Amino acid sequence: MTIKTHYKKELKTKKGANYSVAHAGPFEDLHQFEVEHPRLKRNVPKFFLKDELGLTGMQVSLNRMPAGAAVPFYHKHKQNEELYIFIKGKGQMQIDGDIIEVSEGTSIRISPNGERTWRNTGDEDLYCICIQAKENSLSQETFEDGVPVERQVTWP
Amino acid sequence: MTIKTHYKKELKTKKGANYSVAHAGPFEDLHQFEVEHPRLKRNVPKFFLKDELGLTGMQVSLNRMPAGAAVPFYHKHKQNEELYIFIKGKGQMQIDGDIIEVSEGTSIRISPNGERTWRNTGDEDLYCICIQAKENSLSQETFEDGVPVERQVTWP
Numbered sequence: 042m043t044i045k046t047h048y049k050k051e052l053k054t055k056k057g058a059n060y061s062v063a064h065a066g067p068f069e070d071l072h073q074f075e076v077e078h079p080r081l082k083r084n085v086p087k088f089f090l091k092d093e094l095g096l097t098g099m100q101v102s103l104n105r106m107p108a109g110a111a112v113p114f115y116h117k118h119k120q121n122e123e124l125y126i127f128i129k130g131k132g133q134m135q136i137d138g139d140i141i142e143v144s145e146g147t148s149i150r151i152s153p154n155g156e157r158t159w160r161n162t163g164d165e166d167l168y169c170i171c172i173q174a175k176e177n178s179l180s181q182e183t184f185e186d187g188v189p190v191e192r193q194v195t196w197p
Numbered sequence: 198m199t200i201k202t203h204y205k206k207e208l209k210t211k212k213g214a215n216y217s218v219a220h221a222g223p224f225e226d227l228h229q230f231e232v233e234h235p236r237l238k239r240n241v242p243k244f245f246l247k248d249e250l251g252l253t254g255m256q257v258s259l260n261r262m263p264a265g266a267a268v269p270f271y272h273k274h275k276q277n278e279e280l281y282i283f284i285k286g287k288g289q290m291q292i293d294g295d296i297i298e299v300s301e302g303t304s305i306r307i308s309p310n311g312e313r314t315w316r317n318t319g320d321e322d323l324y325c326i327c328i329q330a331k332e333n334s335l336s337q338e339t340f341e342d343g344v345p346v347e348r349q350v351t352w353p
Contacts, residue, residue: 042339042340042341044339044340055297057292057293057295057311058293058308058311059292059293059307059308059310059311059312060292060293060295060297060305060306060307060308060311061305061306062297062303062304062305062306063303063304064300064302064303065302065303065304066301066302067301067302068301068302070302071302079340080340080345089339090280090304090306091335091338093304094280094304094305094306095306096278096280096306096335097278097332097333097334097335098255098277098278098330098331098332098333098334098335099254099255099278099280099328099330099335100335100338100339101280101282101304101328102339103282103302103304111350111352112350113350114345114346114350115345115346115348115350116343116344116345116346117343117344117346118342118343118344119337119341119342119343119344120336120337120342121254121335121337121338121342122252122253122254122255124246124250124252124255124257126257126259126326128284133352135350135352136213136215136216137213137214137215137216139213139216140352140353141211141216141218144220145222145223145224146220146221146222146223146224146226146227146259147218147219147220147221148218148219148221148246148249148250148257148259149216149217149218149250150216150217150218150246150250150251150252151215151216152215152216154215155213155214155215155216156346156348158350160352170282170326172255172257172328173335173338173339173342174254174255174330174334174335175254175334175335175336176253176254177253177254178253178254178330178331178334178335179247179252179253179254179255179256179277179329179330179331179334180276180331181275181276181277182247182256182277182329183198183200183245183256183258183329184198184200184235184236185198185275186274186275186276186277186329187272187273187274187275188272188273188274188275189236189270189271189272190270190271190272190273190312192271192312194267194268194269194270194271194291194314196267196289196291196296196316197296
Protein backbone atom coordinates (compact mmCIF):
# COMPACT_ATOMS: atom_id res chain seq x y z
CA MET A 42 0.00 0.00 0.00
CA THR A 43 1.41 3.38 -1.02
CA ILE A 44 1.37 6.02 1.69
CA LYS A 45 -0.17 9.19 0.25
CA THR A 46 1.55 12.30 1.55
CA HIS A 47 0.48 15.92 1.74
CA TYR A 48 3.30 18.30 2.59
CA LYS A 49 2.64 21.97 3.39
CA LYS A 50 6.37 22.67 3.64
CA GLU A 51 9.22 21.90 1.27
CA LEU A 52 11.23 18.82 2.16
CA LYS A 53 14.92 19.28 1.38
CA THR A 54 16.64 16.06 0.31
CA LYS A 55 20.06 14.89 -0.90
CA LYS A 56 21.33 11.56 -2.24
CA GLY A 57 24.61 9.75 -2.75
CA ALA A 58 25.52 6.23 -3.86
CA ASN A 59 25.32 4.89 -0.31
CA TYR A 60 23.08 7.38 1.45
CA SER A 61 20.03 9.62 1.35
CA VAL A 62 19.13 12.63 3.47
CA ALA A 63 15.86 14.37 4.37
CA HIS A 64 15.84 17.70 6.21
CA ALA A 65 12.36 17.97 7.76
CA GLY A 66 13.49 20.88 9.95
CA PRO A 67 12.48 21.70 13.53
CA PHE A 68 10.12 19.18 15.16
CA GLU A 69 7.61 21.96 15.84
CA ASP A 70 6.99 22.00 12.06
CA LEU A 71 6.12 18.29 11.91
CA HIS A 72 2.39 18.98 11.60
CA GLN A 73 3.16 20.32 8.13
CA PHE A 74 3.85 16.78 6.94
CA GLU A 75 0.61 14.82 6.64
CA VAL A 76 -0.37 11.37 5.38
CA GLU A 77 -3.77 9.97 4.41
CA HIS A 78 -4.81 7.51 7.10
CA PRO A 79 -6.77 4.63 5.53
CA ARG A 80 -8.59 3.78 8.76
CA LEU A 81 -9.44 7.32 9.90
CA LYS A 82 -10.24 8.43 6.32
CA ARG A 83 -8.54 11.75 6.89
CA ASN A 84 -5.06 13.28 6.84
CA VAL A 85 -3.02 12.92 10.01
CA PRO A 86 0.23 14.71 10.89
CA LYS A 87 2.96 12.12 10.51
CA PHE A 88 6.27 12.16 8.69
CA PHE A 89 7.28 8.73 7.40
CA LEU A 90 10.94 8.23 6.51
CA LYS A 91 10.97 4.90 4.62
CA ASP A 92 9.82 6.11 1.20
CA GLU A 93 11.64 9.44 1.50
CA LEU A 94 14.99 7.81 2.28
CA GLY A 95 14.65 4.39 0.60
CA LEU A 96 14.90 2.50 3.89
CA THR A 97 14.76 -1.30 3.49
CA GLY A 98 15.02 -2.61 7.06
CA MET A 99 12.70 -0.31 8.98
CA GLN A 100 9.85 2.15 8.79
CA VAL A 101 10.14 5.24 10.97
CA SER A 102 7.71 8.05 11.71
CA LEU A 103 8.34 11.41 13.36
CA ASN A 104 5.28 12.50 15.33
CA ARG A 105 4.04 15.68 16.96
CA MET A 106 0.87 15.34 19.07
CA PRO A 107 -0.71 18.59 20.35
CA ALA A 108 -1.79 19.08 23.99
CA GLY A 109 -5.12 17.35 24.64
CA ALA A 110 -4.81 14.99 21.67
CA ALA A 111 -4.93 11.18 21.69
CA VAL A 112 -4.77 8.33 19.17
CA PRO A 113 -8.47 7.35 18.87
CA PHE A 114 -7.94 3.58 18.46
CA TYR A 115 -5.89 0.61 19.66
CA HIS A 116 -3.78 -1.29 17.19
CA LYS A 117 -1.40 -4.24 17.13
CA HIS A 118 0.89 -5.69 14.45
CA LYS A 119 1.33 -8.83 12.39
CA GLN A 120 5.12 -9.12 12.00
CA ASN A 121 6.71 -5.96 13.29
CA GLU A 122 8.21 -4.95 16.59
CA GLU A 123 7.65 -1.28 17.41
CA LEU A 124 9.87 1.07 19.38
CA TYR A 125 8.61 4.44 20.60
CA ILE A 126 11.20 7.01 21.70
CA PHE A 127 9.76 10.11 23.35
CA ILE A 128 11.67 13.33 22.68
CA LYS A 129 9.75 16.09 24.44
CA GLY A 130 6.48 16.69 26.31
CA LYS A 131 4.42 14.54 28.70
CA GLY A 132 2.01 11.74 27.90
CA GLN A 133 0.84 8.20 28.51
CA MET A 134 1.20 5.00 26.52
CA GLN A 135 -1.41 2.29 27.14
CA ILE A 136 -0.40 -1.30 26.32
CA ASP A 137 -2.69 -4.27 27.08
CA GLY A 138 -4.41 -2.06 29.65
CA ASP A 139 -1.19 -1.02 31.45
CA ILE A 140 -0.45 2.71 31.67
CA ILE A 141 3.10 4.00 31.21
CA GLU A 142 4.01 7.63 31.89
CA VAL A 143 6.21 8.95 29.08
CA SER A 144 8.48 11.96 28.78
CA GLU A 145 11.87 12.94 27.30
CA GLY A 146 14.10 9.86 27.18
CA THR A 147 11.37 7.21 27.59
CA SER A 148 11.80 4.26 25.20
CA ILE A 149 9.17 1.53 24.82
CA ARG A 150 9.48 -1.75 22.89
CA ILE A 151 6.17 -3.39 21.96
CA SER A 152 5.83 -6.95 20.60
CA PRO A 153 3.50 -7.36 17.59
CA ASN A 154 0.66 -8.65 19.79
CA GLY A 155 0.61 -5.75 22.29
CA GLU A 156 -2.55 -3.63 21.99
CA ARG A 157 -1.38 -0.03 22.10
CA THR A 158 -2.50 3.57 22.06
CA TRP A 159 -1.08 6.85 23.40
CA ARG A 160 -2.09 10.35 24.36
CA ASN A 161 -0.70 13.74 25.33
CA THR A 162 -1.43 14.52 29.00
CA GLY A 163 0.71 17.67 29.20
CA ASP A 164 0.23 21.34 28.40
CA GLU A 165 2.68 21.28 25.49
CA ASP A 166 3.21 19.25 22.32
CA LEU A 167 4.34 15.66 22.72
CA TYR A 168 7.07 14.50 20.31
CA CYS A 169 7.78 10.87 19.55
CA ILE A 170 9.79 8.81 17.07
CA CYS A 171 8.20 5.45 16.21
CA ILE A 172 10.28 2.70 14.57
CA GLN A 173 9.03 -0.55 13.06
CA ALA A 174 11.32 -3.48 12.24
CA LYS A 175 10.50 -7.14 11.59
CA GLU A 176 10.55 -9.10 14.83
CA ASN A 177 13.65 -11.35 15.16
CA SER A 178 15.18 -9.95 11.95
CA LEU A 179 18.45 -8.61 13.40
CA SER A 180 21.29 -11.15 13.05
CA GLN A 181 24.14 -9.07 14.44
CA GLU A 182 24.73 -5.50 15.47
CA THR A 183 27.08 -2.71 16.51
CA PHE A 184 30.52 -4.16 17.25
CA GLU A 185 30.04 -7.41 15.23
CA ASP A 186 28.39 -5.76 12.26
CA GLY A 187 30.54 -2.62 12.18
CA VAL A 188 33.72 -2.70 10.10
CA PRO A 189 36.56 -0.28 10.89
CA VAL A 190 37.86 1.70 7.90
CA GLU A 191 41.63 2.04 8.28
CA ARG A 192 41.99 5.59 7.04
CA GLN A 193 42.64 8.76 9.02
CA VAL A 194 39.59 11.01 9.39
CA THR A 195 39.97 14.32 7.55
CA TRP A 196 37.45 17.15 7.27
CA PRO A 197 37.71 19.55 4.27
CA MET B 198 29.67 -9.79 21.67
CA THR B 199 28.18 -8.52 24.92
CA ILE B 200 28.11 -4.75 25.25
CA LYS B 201 29.59 -3.81 28.64
CA THR B 202 27.77 -0.90 30.20
CA HIS B 203 28.74 1.59 32.89
CA TYR B 204 25.86 3.66 34.18
CA LYS B 205 26.40 6.61 36.51
CA LYS B 206 22.68 7.15 36.86
CA GLU B 207 19.88 4.75 37.75
CA LEU B 208 17.94 3.45 34.75
CA LYS B 209 14.25 3.03 35.56
CA THR B 210 12.61 0.13 33.73
CA LYS B 211 9.24 -1.65 33.54
CA LYS B 212 8.08 -4.81 31.79
CA GLY B 213 4.84 -6.43 30.67
CA ALA B 214 4.04 -9.55 28.63
CA ASN B 215 4.24 -7.63 25.33
CA TYR B 216 6.40 -4.64 26.18
CA SER B 217 9.37 -3.21 28.02
CA VAL B 218 10.18 0.35 29.04
CA ALA B 219 13.40 2.24 29.86
CA HIS B 220 13.30 5.76 31.27
CA ALA B 221 16.75 7.22 30.55
CA GLY B 222 15.52 10.72 31.41
CA PRO B 223 16.45 14.04 29.78
CA PHE B 224 18.87 13.78 26.84
CA GLU B 225 21.30 16.12 28.59
CA ASP B 226 21.96 13.22 31.01
CA LEU B 227 22.93 10.80 28.24
CA HIS B 228 26.65 11.11 29.03
CA GLN B 229 25.87 9.23 32.25
CA PHE B 230 25.31 6.06 30.24
CA GLU B 231 28.59 4.67 28.95
CA VAL B 232 29.68 1.55 27.08
CA GLU B 233 33.12 -0.01 26.66
CA HIS B 234 34.20 0.54 23.06
CA PRO B 235 36.28 -2.45 21.86
CA ARG B 236 38.06 -0.41 19.18
CA LEU B 237 38.79 2.71 21.20
CA LYS B 238 39.60 0.65 24.33
CA ARG B 239 37.82 3.15 26.52
CA ASN B 240 34.32 4.00 27.69
CA VAL B 241 32.22 6.17 25.39
CA PRO B 242 28.93 7.90 26.19
CA LYS B 243 26.26 5.91 24.39
CA PHE B 244 22.97 4.45 25.55
CA PHE B 245 22.07 1.25 23.68
CA LEU B 246 18.43 0.15 23.80
CA LYS B 247 18.53 -3.42 22.41
CA ASP B 248 19.68 -5.26 25.51
CA GLU B 249 17.77 -2.99 27.89
CA LEU B 250 14.46 -3.51 26.10
CA GLY B 251 14.91 -6.95 24.52
CA LEU B 252 14.67 -5.61 20.97
CA THR B 253 14.92 -8.32 18.27
CA GLY B 254 14.64 -6.38 15.01
CA MET B 255 16.87 -3.38 15.60
CA GLN B 256 19.68 -1.88 17.63
CA VAL B 257 19.26 1.74 18.67
CA SER B 258 21.61 4.15 20.41
CA LEU B 259 20.88 7.52 21.96
CA ASN B 260 23.87 9.82 21.61
CA ARG B 261 25.02 13.12 23.05
CA MET B 262 28.16 14.63 21.50
CA PRO B 263 29.65 17.71 23.23
CA ALA B 264 30.66 20.87 21.33
CA GLY B 265 34.01 20.37 19.60
CA ALA B 266 33.82 16.58 19.65
CA ALA B 267 34.04 14.18 16.70
CA VAL B 268 33.98 10.43 16.08
CA PRO B 269 37.70 9.67 15.57
CA PHE B 270 37.27 6.96 12.89
CA TYR B 271 35.30 5.97 9.79
CA HIS B 272 33.25 2.80 9.85
CA LYS B 273 30.96 0.84 7.57
CA HIS B 274 28.75 -2.22 8.12
CA LYS B 275 28.44 -5.83 6.99
CA GLN B 276 24.65 -6.41 6.95
CA ASN B 277 22.96 -3.45 8.56
CA GLU B 278 21.39 -0.29 7.24
CA GLU B 279 21.84 2.67 9.57
CA LEU B 280 19.53 5.62 10.12
CA TYR B 281 20.70 8.74 11.99
CA ILE B 282 18.03 11.13 13.24
CA PHE B 283 19.37 14.41 14.63
CA ILE B 284 17.38 15.87 17.51
CA LYS B 285 19.20 19.02 18.57
CA GLY B 286 22.45 20.91 17.91
CA LYS B 287 24.52 21.47 14.76
CA GLY B 288 27.00 19.16 13.11
CA GLN B 289 28.27 17.44 10.00
CA MET B 290 28.02 13.88 8.76
CA GLN B 291 30.69 12.70 6.32
CA ILE B 292 29.78 9.77 4.04
CA ASP B 293 32.13 8.54 1.27
CA GLY B 294 33.77 11.98 1.39
CA ASP B 295 30.49 13.94 1.01
CA ILE B 296 29.66 16.45 3.76
CA ILE B 297 26.08 16.81 5.01
CA GLU B 298 25.09 19.61 7.38
CA VAL B 299 22.88 18.21 10.16
CA SER B 300 20.52 19.81 12.66
CA GLU B 301 17.14 19.20 14.31
CA GLY B 302 14.98 17.10 11.97
CA THR B 303 17.77 15.82 9.68
CA SER B 304 17.46 12.08 8.90
CA ILE B 305 20.16 10.13 7.06
CA ARG B 306 19.95 6.57 5.72
CA ILE B 307 23.32 4.89 5.09
CA SER B 308 23.76 1.61 3.19
CA PRO B 309 26.14 -0.92 4.79
CA ASN B 310 28.99 0.05 2.45
CA GLY B 311 28.91 3.81 3.14
CA GLU B 312 32.04 5.01 4.99
CA ARG B 313 30.77 7.34 7.69
CA THR B 314 31.80 9.61 10.53
CA TRP B 315 30.27 12.68 12.21
CA ARG B 316 31.20 15.65 14.32
CA ASN B 317 29.70 18.50 16.31
CA THR B 318 30.36 21.87 14.62
CA GLY B 319 28.12 23.94 16.92
CA ASP B 320 28.52 25.66 20.27
CA GLU B 321 26.11 23.28 22.04
CA ASP B 322 25.68 19.56 22.45
CA LEU B 323 24.64 17.57 19.39
CA TYR B 324 21.97 14.88 19.99
CA CYS B 325 21.38 11.99 17.65
CA ILE B 326 19.45 8.72 17.58
CA CYS B 327 21.14 5.97 15.55
CA ILE B 328 19.14 2.92 14.43
CA GLN B 329 20.51 -0.28 12.88
CA ALA B 330 18.30 -2.82 11.09
CA LYS B 331 19.23 -5.60 8.69
CA GLU B 332 19.19 -4.34 5.11
CA ASN B 333 16.13 -5.59 3.13
CA SER B 334 14.61 -7.24 6.22
CA LEU B 335 11.31 -5.35 6.29
CA SER B 336 8.54 -7.30 4.53
CA GLN B 337 5.61 -5.00 5.21
CA GLU B 338 4.92 -1.95 7.33
CA THR B 339 2.48 0.54 8.80
CA PHE B 340 -0.93 0.12 7.17
CA GLU B 341 -0.34 -3.46 5.91
CA ASP B 342 1.28 -4.69 9.11
CA GLY B 343 -0.94 -2.83 11.56
CA VAL B 344 -4.09 -4.59 12.78
CA PRO B 345 -7.01 -2.53 14.11
CA VAL B 346 -8.32 -3.61 17.51
CA GLU B 347 -12.12 -3.22 17.50
CA ARG B 348 -12.55 -1.94 21.03
CA GLN B 349 -13.30 1.60 22.21
CA VAL B 350 -10.32 3.38 23.78
CA THR B 351 -10.73 4.03 27.50
CA TRP B 352 -8.28 5.67 29.92
CA PRO B 353 -8.56 4.85 33.64
